[in-house]
Amino acid sequence: MQTHEIRKRFLDHFVNAGHTEVPSASVILDDPNLLFVNAGMVQFVPYFLGARTPPWDRAVSIQKCIRTPDIDEVGITTRHNTFFQMAGNFSFGDYFKKGAIEFAWSLLTNPVEQGGYGFDPEKLWATVYLDDDEAIGYWQEVAGLPLERIQRRGMADNYWSMGIPGPCGPSSEIYYDRGPDYGIEGGPEANEDRYIEIWNLVFMQNERGEGTSKENFEILGPLPRKNIDTGMGIERVACLLQGVDNVYETDLLRPAIDLMAARAPRGYGQGNHADDVRYRIIADHSRTAAIIIGDGISPGNEGRGYVLRRLLRRIIRAAKLLGIEDAFMADLMATVRDATGPSYPELVNDFDRISRIAVAEEAAFNRTLASGSRLFEDAARATKATGASRLSGSDAFTLHDTYGFPLELTLEMAAEADLGVDEEGFRALMAEQRQRAKADAAARKQAHTDLSAYRELVDAGPTEFTGFDELTTEARILGIFVDGKRVPVVSHAGREGVHERVELILDRSPFYAESGGQIADEGHISGTGSSEAAKAAVTDVQKIAKTLWAHRINVESGEFVEGDTVIAAVDPQWRRGATQGHSGTHMVHAALRQVLGPGAVQAGSLNRPGYLRFDFNFQGALSDEQRAQVEEVTNEAVQADFEVHTFHEKLEKAKAMGAMAMFGESYPDEVRVVEIGGPFSLELCGGTHVGRSAQIGPVTILGESSVGSGVRRVEAYVGLDSFRHLAKERALMAGLASSLKVPSDEVPARVATLVERLRAAEKELDRMRLATARAAAVNAAAGAEQIGGVRLVAQRMAGGISAGDLRSLVGDIRGKLGSDPAVVALIAEADDDAVPFVVSVNPAAQDRGLRANDLITVLGGAVNGRGGGKADLAQGSGRGAAGIDAALEALRAEIGRS
Structure with a gap:
């Protein structure tokens, strides 16, 4: 059975049993604890935590997962992949242990012609948590499993949690016996290569507290509702149904092996394990x-x-x-x-x-x-x-x-x-x-933010965003939160110097909440009627559970009471600049694709009033000509005064129209599309925009740089900020032209000439400095000290000597000291306030037990530095020039003790 068929049968089985199919989330989620999504239940965590009410009682998904902690073990074991597909069915307060076991058992053992996988029931085993007699009873009742094929295991194996405070509960795992060719008898406890785990049923019923390990944490109590979270490994099931020895030889991975084996001098499966x-x-x-x-x-x-x-x-x-x-x-x-x-x-x-x-x-x-x-x-x-x-x-x-x-x-x-x-x-x-x-x-790992205090408001419905049509909205205060705790009232009195996070939740709001690279609006919220003295500055707006607008405020006067009617007003100047920045981002994106090709797609963005930053996929730096082209195409589109048209459309239809979507983002079935100039720019976007492209004003690209392999970044000013930047540039050029006494268009050539002259002078100065140092080196060799039978040159060099120069001088001096035991140590105070030092020990001195990499530590200790190297040559650098003389004395003392 091919892997794609295995996936389809899983989804069909649960959809037919009343589950809603939920598409896989991106492997990248905004979660402080996860680099990548590593389990099928991750996108459902807010529902399990009680922070949000699930829109369905039953769900099924096949989630893309990535686990890399044991990356060095990949290929050595027969059952681990870095990427795997986790098929799972979920119940939110609906069915529990018995239902989960029934669904899993029927899919695994039903005949292929009836939509199942056709596994032999006699080869299936189950494990349960130590004291979970209830699960054992269901395995016997539902599946007819004999007790000898049900094993009890401890917390490490059969009690699930996320490793941090949150939901947890006992689990029951299903194993398949691959037979005696794969190991000894005795069930999963005896051999997990022979008995391979294919499905884990988690009975999520408790809440755990802090702990120090997977087995050491406090159970705080039961969850409000019992939930089911299961995970069936698609790759492992494919391995078994396709009759191959390991997960790397299934239909999805074997083609890559065959491709490479055709190119390599040594094939696959020829007895060479490595x-x-x-x-x-x-x-x-x-x-x-x-x-x-x-x-x-x-x-x-x-x-x-x-x-x-x-x-x-x-x-x-x-x-x-x-x-x-x-x-x-x-x-x-x-x-x-x-x-x-x-x-x-x-x-x-x-x-x-x-x-x-x-x-x-x-x-x-x-x-x-x-x-x-x-x-x-x-x-x-x-x-x-x-x-x-x-x-x-x-x-x-x-x-x-x-x-x-x-x-x-x-x-x-x-x-x-x-x-x-x-x-x-x-x-x-x-x-x-x-x-x-x-x-x-x-140190970075932390519990999920506790959103349970907001749950009642989240369940009541989303905040109505009015900001596309107006900047001032009458609204009602649904809730007031201070540092995450709901309070009935908040006032200005006595709040001077208090740094609490105060949030107002409104039923309607014209304020744009930060998302999609656009930062939140600023403005004010003020009271009405008897509360008209209440006034607060809005400093930030964030989304709670993606639906509720939390307005973070500084209370400037009066008091706000839950249920009051208020006036929420966005600062119009702020919004004007924000729309210029956001629309400018779309224009730059379109220009980049026009100049560089369709592969230059968005990889991230940030825009605020007067400024935009845009990351895009592209290999190599832009040439000066390309950068100028991008700027010119952008400003030509601005000057064309294109109409900015927004409309809502079904996601698939919008994509078919050519609308650009952000990689890694998840979108609802219906999306908002922003069209600027017809085919010039068409993107999925929920942000605020200008009415016509000319309102963006001039766009000035400030620079272009790398932010990672294959990802470039452009930064630009728009509108009045762009004009101000250009005015400063013009004033700077005029000042240079006046100082150099040349016309403005000749300034670059004159500056280049001056820079070349300066470089030549610096090279000559370096040459003279090194020549002087070499002369001093000759004198130093002639005046070498004798300490315990070792000839020592330990000298402070004149300022301006680099570490590279010191290495060269050390070699010159050591060459003049002959074959007797000798040590050379030079230290200098460089122009950048660093203190470079180098130590060299010849073979005869090494025979006496002296090592350059040991002596370098002695020097470094006195000048607040460190270094390293080998027995014959070591170097380092410090920051304590006042300790140079003490460092040389410490070196002499160390050699004297050798």
């Missing part, structure tokens, strides 16, 4: 990378972008270890598209962009590998020079951490150089890094 792991890494990671890119992420150096980059680089490294040297990423991404596209059509529709980003990362990493290889060669040469037979753990770690070399690649290169590797030292450094990462992640 090669098989590499093939599985390629198959797994390529699909995950395509999904992540498809949801709007580009490779970067932090967060989600870093995970994506790491996945792509592991693919490339694995391919090289298989002996594949030619570029392959474009074909690999096409294979992923063909295999996965029937379930995820967005991979087909957006394939050009996905492939382009992956191919660019392949090219970039190949260049990085070349640089890392040079570092390896230097480290190998230095290792052999010291007589050692193993590359240090520190060198291996630097290759891994800086250049992305996996240990196996370093081991292979070291073997070719007749060297070993200090694997223990490498793993110790890796463990330290992981520990730091875990500590950082733990």
